[in-house]
Amino acid sequence: MKWMKNLKTYTPPAFTVIRDDYRCIRCKACVEQCSFDATFYDEEENRVWNWDANCVSCNRCAAICPTEAITIEKRDYSYRRNYSWESHIDSLKKRAIFGGTPVVSMGNDKPYKIYWDHILLNASQVTNPSIDPLREPMELKTFLGKKPHNIEIGDDALKTILSPQLEIDIPIMFAAMSYGALSYNVVEALGRAAREMGTFYNSGEGGLNKDHYKFKGNIIVQVASGRFGVHKPYLDVGSAIEIKIGQGAKPGIGGHLPGEKVTETISETRMMPQGSDAISPAPHHDVYSIEDLRQLIYALKEATEYTKPVIVKIAAVHNVAAIASGVARAGADILCIDGFKGGTGASPQVIRDNVGLPIEFALAVVDERLRNEGIRQDVSIVASGGIRNSMDAVKAIALGADAVYIGTAALLAIGCTMCQQCHTGKCAWGITTQDPHLSKRVNPDIASERLINLLKVWALEIKETMGAMGINSIESLRGNRLNLRGIDLTDREMEILGILPAGE
Amino acid sequence: MKIVKINEDNCIYCHLCEVACVVEHSQSKDIIKAFKREEKPTARCGVEFNYPLSLSVMCRHCDDAPCMEACQNGAMHRDDRGYVVVNEDKCVGCWMCVMACPYGVIKRDTRRDVWGLSTKCDSCPDRDVPACVEACPNNALMFEEI
Amino acid sequence: MKIVIIGNSVAGINAVEAVREKDKISEIKVISDEQTRAYSHPLLPNFVVGDVSRAEERFYYRERNFYEKHNVKTLLGRRAVKIFPKNKYVELDNEEKVDYDKLLIACGGKPFVPSMKGVELNGVHTLTNIKAADKLKADLPNIEHCVVVGGGLIGSKIAEKLAKKGVKVTLVELMRRVLFPVLDDAGADYVHKELKNLGVKLVLEDSVVELKGDKRVKEVVLSSGKTIKANSVIVAVGVRPNLDFVADSDIEVNKGIIVNDYMQTNIDTIFAAGDVVEAYDIVISQKRPIPILPLAARQGRVAGLNIIDSNVKYKGGFPTNSITIGNISFISMGIVDSDEFEVLKIKKDGEYRKFLIHDDKLIGAILVGNIEKAGMFNWMIQNRFDVSWIKDTFLNSDFGWKYFNKAFRVLRLDRKIK
Known part of the structure; x- marks a missing residue:
């Protein structure tokens, strides 16, 4: 009865797989590609058959079908219309039937306002010439780290000792996504792309596979509350060390890697038993105050002989500005703020969908606060969580960020269709799975090439818009809110964002 | 000489190499017609699966091809391009090549009236790059100098 | 030169x-x-x-x-x-x-023609070259009942072909089975069945001692004393x-x-x-x-x-045979019938597989019905391949590359090892 759906759930399927029988040649490519047991071949009837209830709409079958015979549709909502209840009926039932809170993946998918789409960029006309990036030099190089308040020069040389800096050729880095959440090949592709583009990828909190030590020089290593896979060689291989306090998708709770994904190599890398859930504690139990954080930062600096900048990553929460100020004073070189649209490999649905702040607001208030306190140069700011395109990056930098992290966007480049099944470990696109058969679906050669293409295109797009604004260096765009205007925003929203309304 | 290089680490077990091979060797070269209207040709590549491994194997076009040695009437021969191919008009289906092929990549097609037909990769004489290589979505098959 | x-x-x-x-x-x-x-x-x-x-x-x-x-x-x-x-x-x-x-x-x-009386009679044929084949072909319309002497490859094949043409055929074989050096008893059983289905009469463990007739052969006398009425004899005892x-x-x-x-x-x-x-x-x-x-x-x-002085060595060979009788294909290689060696065999639905192993080397194989990938075994015998770690998979009908160790498989398929 493998084919039968679970009738005890009394839930109608969410998606339907429509197969054009004229086009279907029974090649069974879709059958082999479906990792969610939604597609079968019936020899007796010579038909390819679906159990729609299992379909997660990852579109792998539709993408691979050589005759384009497959369409996946969202099943039309068939309950009686009820504005206040309709999106809650099935989700309530799920809790009632399974007795647990649903775990979900990817970012917050609720229709909250996306402020990037309400911010417009400026361009030069007549009074200030625009610049053509294909003809004139244009600088995207960025240094992340603590900058001195003033510098001293003597004997024709810089006397001031500078803090360690992260040098990136483009202001875009790959966000923390652990080996464990991601498959080996995806990490490999991220590493190769980071190396090629002169930027960094972040190991995430799951340690670093021995094979990936080769990316030394392009890795940021993360230390989170679970301390998975943290040891001296791990710290040494990173160009910077990131302390993860919180994550935009699930502020207030720790990382979660379901046991299904803790395979032999993952358990080795993470230094934990195979098959058991890797659940990081919600807080760092040695960090209950800013003073404690300072101790951890300096412990890590001490361990690496003050050669590497330390990043502190916090989720965007209500009093993010005050926390950021504390983090800066605790000695962090770089502050990463993760907005509530940020992705995750696994999070309780209620947290993902209801906790946190939009990155646009968090970024604006943190930048403002640090400037007011005169400590903005003590930390660089990396914005993350929902950077969907190059223009989001430009707007983030204009709002005050030094650079951005992209996570979801990078996965999309590799093939992700955002079906939100990362936590199942059955990713049909081979991205968030440890199944050795499924993970082959990401060819690191192809994936790294796509990532490189994406970053190159984004870099060019950033240069184009900078050129349009008459700016030839990313330095001049940073915190340049005069080039931003709000549209369809309330006065209060624009006040917090620190931007003028369109037309003013 | 270029042959199809097999990168098993990238094989995703989609069988599209076989599909492409069938279409390429069909009369119509149309995917729907090849599978639904014509007597479908046998795929020259064969996908093997043994979790988590999968790979597609096809003729390696040996320099000293044992299949040619074993062929009783020269049906198995080397064409002008240097690839080992079967002359369908000559093949009598004695399966001596099946017995000789060290890669096990010659398949038997027993649908002809009198004679069986040994079926193997011909490296797509009508194309620059073999159909299977072009079809492989994950570069598990590459057409490379060997 | x-x-x-x-x-x-x-x-x-x-x-x-x-x-x-x-x-x-x-x-x-x-x-x-x-x-x-x-x-x-x-x-x-x-x-x-x-x-x-x-x-x-x-x-x-x-x-x-x-x-x-x-x-x-x-x-x-x-x-x-x-x-x-x-x-x-x-x-x-x-x-x-x-x-x-x-x-x-x-x-x-x-052709080896064993000593028997009456071989000079009309209607007695061999079948190793085109001259003999022409003679037999010309005689074909006259043949009603043919005795094939010798159940080797040629003997079995011509018996099958003649039977399909509607000729009454009796196959006389000295040993207890046809294709004696090529198959074992279980494998030959399939041939016996196929031949019988086509109407070929099998006479095993017997031989022909005399052919009787005036001008043309009329009767065949066996060493057991039995006689067979036949107006044609094909001697296919071997070469x-x-x-x-x-x-x-x-x-x-x-x-x-x-x-x-x-x-x-x-x-x-x-x-x-x-x-x-x-x-x-x-x-x-x-x-x-x-x-x-x-x-x-x-x-x-x-x-x-x-x-032309290329200085190339002949590495040696071993017997390999492929034959199709009726609807079943047979492939045999090397030593196929011996109790002295390790034997792996399996008989299942329309398929028979047998392998002989000595000193961790494959020395012989029989494949009946499913002959796919037979050449891989041929390669193993020819190259004295150590099969100790893979022999367990030989009996699987889907034997193939997937059972080899990865490093070896990649080297072979990249033609790095011949």
């Missing part, structure tokens, strides 16, 4: 091709007592019953213009009668002398190396012409290849004649290359 090749079949033709790969200048002469261009010997049973005719390209070993393309002079219809190694010439049946610098003897085998014209020369001969690893006889300038020689059998580790086509081709090629 003058190269003379006696014999116009598999070994000779492959030698010509090997020589011409590098040497376009030397003169090559091919001598054969047959008028026809090189044809496919295994197709003779098909030829007899009319599946294939002289008019079809399929019947021939190489294309019509082979000799012109390879610049070969043919002396067809001429039989070599004697070799004069000291003066380096071959004498033909018309007393013509053909000079050579290098000679290749590739004149194949001749022996054709040593007629080397018998009184200085060329060393045992059961076949003795050759070294370079297919060279004891006389430097004389090479030999094909069914006429006894070459090294790597499975039993000694020299013996193995009259099969793939080895003739390989030996011919090696001889050809060595004639």
